[in-house]
Amino acid sequence: MGSVTLWMQISLDGFAEGADEAVHWPVVDEELCTEYLDELRRADVLMYGRKTYDIMAAFWPTADLAPVSPFYVEFARFWRSAPKLVVTRTLSDPSWNTRALGEDFADEIRRRKAEGQNMVLFGGAETAASFIEHRLIDDYRLFVHPMVLGDGVPLFRTPVDTTGLRLVDVLTFDSAVVQMHYRSAAPVMC
Numbered sequence: 790m791g792s793v794t795l796w797m798q799i800s801l802d803g804f805a806e807g808a809d810e811a812v813h814w815p816v817v818d819e820e821l822c823t824e825y826l827d828e829l830r831r832a833d834v835l836m837y838g839r840k841t842y843d844i845m846a847a848f849w850p851t852a853d854l855a856p857v858s859p860f861y862v863e864f865a866r867f868w869r870s871a872p873k874l875v876v877t878r879t880l881s882d883p884s885w886n887t888r889a890l891g892e893d894f895a896d897e898i899r900r901r902k903a904e905g906q907n908m909v910l911f912g913g914a915e916t917a918a919s920f921i922e923h924r925l926i927d928d929y930r931l932f933v934h935p936m937v938l939g940d941g942v943p944l945f946r947t948p949v950d951t952t953g954l955r956l957v958d959v960l961t962f963d964s965a966v967v968q969m970h971y972r973s974a975a976p977v978m979c
Contacts, residue, residue, distance in 0.1 A: 791833070791906040792927035793898060795917055796825075797944055799931055804941035805914035811941070812844065812913065815934050816964045819860045824960070824968070826864055829871070833906040836898075838916030839877040842887070845911075850885055874908075876916050895923040914942040921949065928972050929954070935965040 798815040799805050807814050829835065837845060845868065853865035873887040876894045883889055890897050898920075901908060910920055920926055931944075957970040 791902040791904065791908065793836075793902065793908045793910055793920065793925050794832075794928035794930060795910045795912070795920065795926045796930045797912055797917055797932065799933055799944050800936050800938040800941070801933060802937050802939065803943050803945065804938045805912065805917065805944040806942035807938045808940045810840070810913075812840070814936065814938065815932070816936075816966055818962075818964050819858060820962050821932070821964065821966055822860060822864060824962075826860075826867060829909060830867065831907065832871075832909045834872045834874055834901065834908045835868075836874045836876065836908055836910040836916075838911075838913045839875060839880055841911050841913045841916070842873070842875040842877070842880070842883065846883070846885060846887075876919070894919075895925060898923075898925050914944060917944060918946050921945070922947075926973070928957075928970065931969045931971070933967045933969065 797805055798812075798817070800807075800814070806812050849865050849868040851865070853862040869885055871886065873883075873885065874890050874894075874897075875883050875887055876890050877883075878892060880889050898908070902925075910917065910926070953974045954971040955974050957972050959970070960968040962968070
């Protein structure tokens with residue numbers, strides 16, 4: 790059985806997006822991204838909501854042409870070739886090895902899980918909420934950033950039963966970001 794892991798940047802006060810849906814506030818440095826890349830190479834598919842996909846597709850396809858660092862070269866090459874899905878109601882023909890999923894995305898994800906595919910969901914908040922609502926998340930990798938937004942879009946919009954989650958590990962980064970990795974105690978039934 791495959792799995793879906795949600796990777797989400799959140800503030801100390803639990804917001805996945807700032808006021809006016811701002812998503813450029815997380816502290817994302819090379820140390821954090823290097824950890825991402827090592828883990829992402831083990832995934833079969835990367836998944837995004839439309840807004841997050843647009844941000845990634847605007848930067849990573851050419852990030853290695855005028856690289857800031859060797860990491861940018863490595864990640865850009867990985868991102869271009871990695872299979873990707875974008876959950877969207879409006880984008881019909883994405884590029885960069887990406888396929889669009891419409892409103893029936895949950896059935897597609899359940900099928901892929903049953904086939905043994907391991908998928909990483911980057912969200913945003915609306916897409917993450919839909920996956921949580923459809924009970925598609927097996928693992929949560931929450932990257933808690935050292936800031937209080939005070940307002941915005943929370944990751945968990947409705948109460949979540951946390952009794953079925955167990956802490957796998959906690960990593961701290963020099964930037965003071967803390968990654969908390971939780972796994973469902975029992976596999977999420979499709």
